[in-house]
């Protein structure tokens with residue numbers, strides 16, 4: 001007998017949230033698999049960030065479920081979902097500005113290894129933890145910034161540090177919400193390179209909310225399109241980008257509902 005296929009890394013079933021009479025996410029059914037980077041696109045207000053918030057546990061759905069490796073996590077807190085392998089990069093809110101770049105990474109490594117979040121503890125002096133933090137910094141091209149205070153970094157390097165901290169957490173599912181927002185044109189390629197490295201060197205599941213279609217085109221294996229909270233397209237990037245719904249959303253303004 002053939003072995004049962006493994007469940008998706010992440011799945012949403014009929015995931016729905018209403019704010020008053022407004023349906024912000026509307027019965028979204030979608031499965032995400034390891035080794036795949038899925039871009040989530042759609043016009044402003046389509047429900048992309050709300051969908052992320054429902055997956056990561058910042059919001060509770062009105063209806064539907066979130067499953068991680070087949071396990072229903074809908075009733076769990078955001079922190080419990082993180083422990084089950086869901087990792088989300090928040091726009092700079094996770095950084096400790098008064099600590100160095102290396103200390104920020106070390107805290108993530110420490111906490112993942114169950115050694116607490118105290119920088120002065122005995123665990124914090126363990127050389128294996130420091131070495132691991134340094135390896136992440138090297139991999140993420142941040143070794144040169146190792147001793148700089150996170151709060152004093154230029155914006156682009158803070159965003160890089162945020163990606164590096166998520167990489168140090170080693171989640172199964174990486175969630176990026178507009179990782180290049182507010183970056184200058186010359187800083188964008190570095191972030192894309194870091195995300196590409198995560199995608200190419202690991203068998204992780206990556207979700208990316210992104211407005212810039214050139215970024216999506218470069219990174220995505222698959223694109224899903226949200227519009228008025230509903231999933232309206234799902235497929236290969238070239239095919240989805242060429243579809244009338246995306247052409248209208250990005251080149252011709254708002255999409256009219258059929």
Ligand SMILES: Nc1ncnc2c1ncn2[C@@H]1O[C@H](COP(=O)(O)OP(=O)(O)OP(=O)(O)O)[C@@H](O)[C@H]1O
Pocket residue numbers: 019024042043044045046047048049050051
């Ligand atoms: N807490 C909330 N209370 C009421 N309405 C909300 C709330 N959060 C989001 N919404 C509404 O839900 C809809 C989806 O918003 P969301 O921010 O998810 O869209 P988005 O696709 O991420 O947009 P953008 O691309 O502009 O970031 C919008 O109409 C928004 O006003």
